[in-house]
Amino acid sequence: MKTTLITLIILAFVLNSCHKDVDVTLSKKDYLMFGRYINNCQSNDTCVEVFKLYENELYEDQNDQYVYGTNFYGGNFIQSTPPQFTIANDIMTFFPTDLIADTNMIFGHPNTSVDGGIYIEYKVNKVRKMWQFDLTIDSIPSNYREFVSKVAGKITLLK
Numbered sequence: 001m002k003t004t005l006i007t008l009i010i011l012a013f014v015l016n017s018c019h020k021d022v023d024v025t026l027s028k029k030d031y032l033m034f035g036r037y038i039n040n041c042q043s044n045d046t047c048v049e050v051f052k053l054y055e056n057e058l059y060e061d062q063n064d065q066y067v068y069g070t071n072f073y074g075g076n077f078i079q080s081t082p083p084q085f086t087i088a089n090d091i092m093t094f095f096p097t098d099l100i101a102d103t104n105m106i107f108g109h110p111n112t113s114v115d116g117g118i119y120i121e122y123k124v125n126k127v128r129k130m131w132q133f134d135l136t137i138d139s140i141p142s143n144y145r146e147f148v149s150k151v152a153g154k155i156t157l158l159k
Contacts, residue, residue, distance in 0.1 A: 026055045026092060026124065033075075033121035033130075034091065036155045037067050039114060049155050050119065051088060052077050058085040060158075067119045070105050072130055080158075087157050094150045095122075096143055100129065107141065108134025118148050 035050030050061035059077035110117025115135035122129050133140050133148045140148050
C-alpha cells in the first residue's frame with residue numbers, strides 16, 4: 001500500500017513537472033489580432049474585419065485587407081469604443097494554449113472556402129505567431145473549435 005502511494009505521488013510529480021503552462025495573459029505591449037475574411041465578396045466593408053486586442057484596449061483595422069498566405073497582417077488600426085472592448089476582452093480565456101506549439105499555420109482551406117476564414121495573430125512576450133482557420137467545422141481540429149467559434153461570434157457582435 002505504501003509503495004503504491006509513493007508511486008502515485010512520484011507519477012503525479014513527474015506528470016505535473018512535464019506540463020509547461022503557457023501564459024496567454026496580455027500586457028501593455030502584447031496583443032491578440034483576430035479577424036474574419038470572406039472569399040468572393042464584393043464589398044470591403046463586410047468582406048474583411050480585423051481587430052487587435054491589447055490588455056485594456058481594442059483597435060479596429062481601417063484597411064480591411066484580404067489575408068493571403070502566411071504573412072503577418074499589416075493594418076492601420078484605430079482605437080475602438082469601450083463597449084466594443086467589453087465585447088472582446090474575454091477572448092483570451094478561450095485561447096487554446098496548445099495552439100502556440102502547433103506547427104501548422106493554416107487549418108483547412110480558408111483562402112478557397114466560400115465561407116472564408118478566421119485570422120489569428122498572437123504576440124506575447126517575444127513569441128509572435130499567426131494562424132488561419134477555414135470556417136468549415138470539420139477542417140478545424142476539435143481542440144480549437146470552441147476558440148474559433150468564439151472569435152467568429154465576437155466579430156459578428158463587433159460589427
